[in-house]
Amino acid sequence: MKNVLIIGSTGQIGTELTLELRKHCKGGNIVAGYIPGAEPKGELLETGPAEITDIMNDRQIAGVVSRYKIDTIYNLAALLSAVAEAKPQMAWKVGMDGLFNVLEVAREYGCAVFTPSSIGVFGDNTPKDRTPQDTIRNPRTMYGVTKVGGELLSDYYHIRFGVDTRSVRFPGLVSYLAPPGGGTTDYAVDIYRAAVAGRRFECPIAAGTFMDMMYMPDALRAAIRLMEADPDRLIHRNAFNVTAMSFDPEIIFENIRQYVPDFDMGYRVDPLRQAIADSWPNSLDDTCAREEWGWQPEYDLDAMTRDMLSKLQARIRV
Numbered sequence: 001m002k003n004v005l006i007i008g009s010t011g012q013i014g015t016e017l018t019l020e021l022r023k024h025c026k027g028g029n030i031v032a033g034y035i036p037g038a039e040p041k042g043e044l045l046e047t048g049p050a051e052i053t054d055i056m057n058d059r060q061i062a063g064v065v066s067r068y069k070i071d072t073i074y075n076l077a078a079l080l081s082a083v084a085e086a087k088p089q090m091a092w093k094v095g096m097d098g099l100f101n102v103l104e105v106a107r108e109y110g111c112a113v114f115t116p117s118s119i120g121v122f123g124d125n126t127p128k129d130r131t132p133q134d135t136i137r138n139p140r141t142m143y144g145v146t147k148v149g150g151e152l153l154s155d156y157y158h159i160r161f162g163v164d165t166r167s168v169r170f171p172g173l174v175s176y177l178a179p180p181g182g183g184t185t186d187y188a189v190d191i192y193r194a195a196v197a198g199r200r201f202e203c204p205i206a207a208g209t210f211m212d213m214m215y216m217p218d219a220l221r222a223a224i225r226l227m228e229a230d231p232d233r234l235i236h237r238n239a240f241n242v243t244a245m246s247f248d249p250e251i252i253f254e255n256i257r258q259y260v261p262d263f264d265m266g267y268r269v270d271p272l273r274q275a276i277a278d279s280w281p282n283s284l285d286d287t288c289a290r291e292e293w294g295w296q297p298e299y300d301l302d303a304m305t306r307d308m309l310s311k312l313q314a315r316i317r318v
């Protein structure tokens, strides 16, 4: 990885991944791709090139890839699960037509492609506990449909055209910089913001609902490490189960209360998000990622809570 294009660089993952890649890949161009209305600002704008790359415009993507001699594309454009249910047609366009554009450009210019998949590929009759790598993928959400379709299409491009496609099934990602927006796991970000702001938190997900989660620094390491992994060791490609922790709202609430004793939480369950959460695994088995490319998370719930609270408090002070 030397010259990298990040499509969706101003989103939740893109903001941090772009900065991390600029530290990690010295001497190359790490291009922040964005769409009008979501321009990069501050450090993201100041530390490297930025170009308009609308995922719906394959010639625009090809122009940037050719100009910067891009060898790796991180395709991060997506609508998260709850938004995708509100706008299923748009979710298909971005998730499937957009991915098709990226894969075609990658085929033409010989680029590797990373496209995040998700726990959203699983559905009601997938085994819920320690969900295996290779198992039933039958989501009933448009988000899940596009993620399963994306996994299949990415594998197809690898097998048929030799495009170096790789992916992980991210769980809920917790971060303090850019907000996620419209996901089912977002409560695990919002709860920290409420705790630091001194607000009571109304949780949209019911007590007892377990989902996999991961702190953003681990997610960034996963995305970078997988793309640098020895291809000869990869039995799987699209996409690897990865996880760092699994908890329900009560567990994260109690963990935060150790550091913010006055913090208060009640429940106002959102039926749409709850139905999506109920269809997702309680916990993933990520043995294949550990064995095939050395995946190893660093943050557990308590380490994440301490870091989130201190980073959010520091931002409030600034």
Ligand code: SER
Binding pocket: 080, 081, 082, 117, 118, 119, 120, 143, 170, 171, 172, 173, 182, 183, 184, 185, 186
């Ligand atoms: N975080 C995503 C969502 O909740 C799942 O991959 O939509």
